[in-house]
Amino acid sequence: MSGALEQFRAETRDWLEENCPASMRTPMPPEEVVWGGRDAEYANPDSKLWLERMAAKGWTCPLWPAEYGGGGLDSARAEVLAGELARIHARPALTSFGISMLGPVLLEYGSHEQRLEHLPKIVRGEIRWCQGYSEPGSGSDLASLNTRAELHGDHYVINGSKIWTSYADKADWIFCLVRTDFEAPKHQGISFILFDMASEGVSTKPIKLISGSSPFCETFFDDVKVPAGNIVGRLNDGWSIAKRLLQHERTMISGFGLAGGQAEGGGASETTVESIAMRYRGDTDKLSDPLLRDRIARFRIDSEAFALTSRRSAEESEGGGPNHISSMLKYYGCELNKRRCELLLEAAGNRALGWEGEGFDADELSLAREWLRSKANSIEGGTAEIQLNVIARRVLDLPDLTGILRGKR
Numbered sequence: 342m343s344g345a346l347e348q349f350r351a352e353t354r355d356w357l358e359e360n361c362p363a364s365m366r367t368p369m370p371p372e373e374v375v376w377g378g379r380d381a382e383y384a385n386p387d388s389k390l391w392l393e394r395m396a397a398k399g400w401t402c403p404l405w406p407a408e409y410g411g412g413g414l415d416s417a418r419a420e421v422l423a424g425e426l427a428r429i430h431a432r433p434a435l436t437s438f439g440i441s442m443l444g445p446v447l448l449e450y451g452s453h454e455q456r457l458e459h460l461p462k463i464v465r466g467e468i469r470w471c472q473g474y475s476e477p478g479s480g481s482d483l484a485s486l487n488t489r490a491e492l493h494g495d496h497y498v499i500n501g502s503k504i505w506t507s508y509a510d511k512a513d514w515i516f517c518l519v520r521t522d523f524e525a526p527k528h529q530g531i532s533f534i535l536f537d538m539a540s541e542g543v544s545t546k547p548i549k550l551i552s553g554s555s556p557f558c559e560t561f562f563d564d565v566k567v568p569a570g571n572i573v574g575r576l577n578d579g580w581s582i583a584k585r586l587l588q589h590e591r592t593m594i595s596g597f598g599l600a601g602g603q604a605e606g607g608g609a610s611e612t613t614v615e616s617i618a619m620r621y622r623g624d625t626d627k628l629s630d631p632l633l634r635d636r637i638a639r640f641r642i643d644s645e646a647f648a649l650t651s652r653r654s655a656e657e658s659e660g661g662g663p664n665h666i667s668s669m670l671k672y673y674g675c676e677l678n679k680r681r682c683e684l685l686l687e688a689a690g691n692r693a694l695g696w697e698g699e700g701f702d703a704d705e706l707s708l709a710r711e712w713l714r715s716k717a718n719s720i721e722g723g724t725a726e727i728q729l730n731v732i733a734r735r736v737l738d739l740p741d742l743t744g745i746l747r748g749k750r
Contacts, residue, residue: 349418353425360394361431362387369432376436377466379513388432395434396465402440405448410461416656438507439463439470441593443516446586450533450574459535471538472590473503473517473560474583480505481727483518484527484580488562490519490534492569497521497534499542499565505721509558510545512538516586522577533579536567552713553696587723591667594722595674597715599648614640614681617704618688633687640680647677665735672728675718682712 364387373384375392383389395401398412403419405411414422444463447456462468479486488501499519509515514537522530538545542565547555574582614637618628628634651674654666685708686693693708695701719725733739 346417346421350421350425353422354428356398357425357429357431360391361429362391365391365432365434366430367432368430373432374436375434375466376469376508376511378469378511379467381466381469391432392434392466399464401435401437401466402444402460402464405444405460405464409448409456410464435466437463437466437470438472439468442472442586442589443470445589446533446582447573449585450582452573455535455573468513469508469511471506471509471512471515471560473506473509473515475505476502477504481724483583484531486518486520486531488517488519489523490521490532490567492521493566495569497567497569497572499534499536499562499567501562503560503562504557505548506545506558506560507556507721509538509560510547514538515560516573518579518583521572521579525577528580530577531579531583532576533573533582534567535571535573536565540565540567542566550714550717552710554710554714588664588667590722591671591728594718595651595667595670597674597678597718599644599651599674614684614688617685617708621689621692633684637684637688640677640684643677644681647673665731668723668728668731669736671722672725672732675715675725678718679715682708682715686712 364385373388375381375383375388377392381389392401396410399405399407399410400412400422402410403412403414403422404416405413407413412419412422439459440463444460447459451459459468463470473488474483474486476486476488486501488499488503490497490499497519499517501519503509503517506515514535516533516535518531519534520530521532524530542563544561544563546559546561548557548559549555550557573579618633618637622628622630622633628637647670651670654670689705689708692701692705693712695705696709697706723731734741
């Protein structure tokens with residue numbers, strides 16, 4: 342490592358020691374995950390302090406240009422920063438769809454004015470974003486969406502609905518796919534637009550999941566007026582942006598499969614397979630069940646291999662953003678997370694059957710809910726079947742048999 346990088350590491354280490362509160366160096370409970378937003382609440386006052394300090398450095402988005410509030414770091418320095426944060430077990434200062442999805446496409450497709458307007462607010466956690474993609478009847482076939490945006494002078498009037506809109510009831514703004522050309526082929530008449538969820542005519546309805554939580558919503562638009570300047574990129578070319586954003590989203594979702602996994606909401610899980618197994622199935626210094634021990638060892642090996650593969654993919658795509666490999670990472674990462682949840686249940690046995698009330702501690706009560714929630718990993722961000730199609734066509738370059746099979750009928 343060069344002298345300049347070593348100096349940066351030393352300066353970063355000193356800054357973190359001085360500025361990262363002690364409570365921000367502990368496992369993140371779900372209720373303390375920081376999403377930001379206009380009406381943000383902080384269960385732990387240190388969370389707000391940590392966010393403010395990291396945002397002031399631009400380190401909530403270390404690779405983004407300083408011009409737009411980011412850290413302006415190159416990849417080598419960003420890797421040093423990540424390593425130093427991991428060394429002290431620092432919590433993420435901010436969890437944000439603006440960081441993981443919208444920001445990268447604004448940097449690629451947005452105008453300078455749009456970047457200046459939205460990116461600094463994302464960095465500082467001032468605006469919480471949600472995603473308006475799926476609709477009733479337009480899930481895997483996303484391009485068949487029907488939400489309409491009609492131009493009236495200097496603004497669009499939007500009518501339609503979305504579904505599975507994560508945290509729409511808590512979000513301040515939405516990045517949304519709308520149909521702006523009603524005669525063009527379905528992939529060519531879509532635009533990508535941004536608007537305030539407080540706009541007149543926007544309403545949301547949470548959807549309660551089998552896990553007991555309600556992170557997803559139905560979202561309705563009734564004559565919602567949006568300035569025409571809120572279109573990102575070219576009119577009717579929103580499908581290009583939509584596909585690009587999905588690559589970023591799939592890369593983010595693939596993180597569920599990284600060693601240790603993530604709890605719902607993006608916070609690091611407080612329970613690992615090993616800790617749960619030793620708690621309930623341990624015999625002095627090892628697991629009493631050799632078969633469970635073998636499955637856990639295989640899982641840990643696969644987790645470490647996946648983490649290294651994810652890192653290699655990021656390094657190989659440096660400067661170019663995510664690509665079709667994101668479908669591979671998303672598919673495998675989600676399968677890995679589901680394996681983790683299955684192992685947690687197996688290791689805990691009947692202690693994983695608690696749902697509410699007395700007799701179970703917080704970790705035990707979370708196990709079944711986390712297992713149920715993990716089933717959605719195969720659907721969100723594009724179903725497992727969609728990812729396999731992308732891998733077959735875009736990564737392995739396999740022939741499309743659809744036309745051949747139709748010709749034989």
